Amino acid sequence: GAVVSQHPSWVICKSGTSVKIECRSLDFQATTMFWYRQFPKQSLMLMATSNEGSKATYEQGVEKDKFLINHASLTLSTLTVTSAHPEDSSFYICSAIRAGSYNSPLHFGNGTRLTVT
């Protein structure tokens, strides 16, 4: 079945540094990928919608200059948390949908746990 690989699965970084998270669709092309954030014991929160070859669409309240999204190919989207601070510590998840196929499941990555010290 279709698989989405997210890397790294966890990362610890120091305050002020930047962290890049990768989301790859392994056996299908994904025109659209979605990025989410989830704090402990809370619901998923959609951060942004990433379309291949164009700028990401950010949800209200999500700083686009802090959470940089690049979707340069049909199989890879990256989320960079710039100048990370402890309040950015969270579980970040991506999902992808097969190109041209909205009548098909979303495929989620297994998430990246970010801890900023």
Added chain:
Amino acid sequence: DAKTTQPNSMESNEEEPVHLPCNHSTISGTDYIHWYRQLPSQGPEYVIHGLTSNVNNRMASLAIAEDRKSSTLILHRATLRDAAVYYCILLSINMLTFGGGTRLMVKP
């Protein structure tokens, strides 16, 4: 924008059926209704999806109201492994909306 509304939590006994409701009164004609479930510290897992007609698969059934303003995910016999947070998600071209999910607890 369309948004889904689900109860925060539900409880079920093992081996009994579970009906998880979702309201999506502002659904548009192109929105597919998807259900996913999430275990702690994992990405969500696909359960089922549909557009207008009821759907069945090996995991669950999806009952969609005639006006599409609500849907119900049916687990026919709950097991302890079904304990998770269930999300009802509306998906159309380039757009995805959902609410807070339902935490399902299954008692042995």
